[in-house]
Amino acid sequence: MKIWHNNRCSKSRCAVEILNENKVKFEEYKYLDNPPNASDIKDVLSKLGMKASELIRKGEPAFKENFKGKELSEKEWIEAMVKFPKLIERPIFVNGDKAV
Numbered sequence: 001m002k003i004w005h006n007n008r009c010s011k012s013r014c015a016v017e018i019l020n021e022n023k024v025k026f027e028e029y030k031y032l033d034n035p036p037n038a039s040d041i042k043d044v045l046s047k048l049g050m051k052a053s054e055l056i057r058k059g060e061p062a063f064k065e066n067f068k069g070k071e072l073s074e075k076e077w078i079e080a081m082v083k084f085p086k087l088i089e090r091p092i093f094v095n096g097d098k099a100v
Contacts, residue, residue, distance in 0.1 A: 001026040004044070004092035008032075012091040035085040041078050044092060047099035052077035055089050062086055 003019070005028045006012045019026050036044075045052055052074050056063060062084040072080065081087050093100050 001093060001095045002029050003027070004029050004031050004036075004088065004090055004094070006030070006032055006086075006090050009090055015091045015093075031085050031088060031090075035082065036088075038078050038082055041081050041088075044094060044099055045078075047094060047097060048092070052081065055081070056087050057089050060084075060086050 001019075001024065003012075003015060003026050005016060007030065016028065041052070041055075045055065048055070053072070056067075056077060058064075058068075066084070067080060
């Protein structure tokens, strides 16, 4: 299992703590330190069964400053997440061909 993790996020830290307490083996992907490319984001969206716009954190300053009120295509939202990885809702758990 892999978790897309932001250590500054309380929900993400809580998720890691629960996994550790339950001795679940997992790999941390600190996506702010090593941002995903468009292919990575498309892959996780496919595993989540979501549209790119559904994975966007609309409360983030980068969203409000750059995208609020705009209609973007799937490709444009993915490009936005590549450019501003803080926009990615977290945590994301990936296990094989599924993600939540």
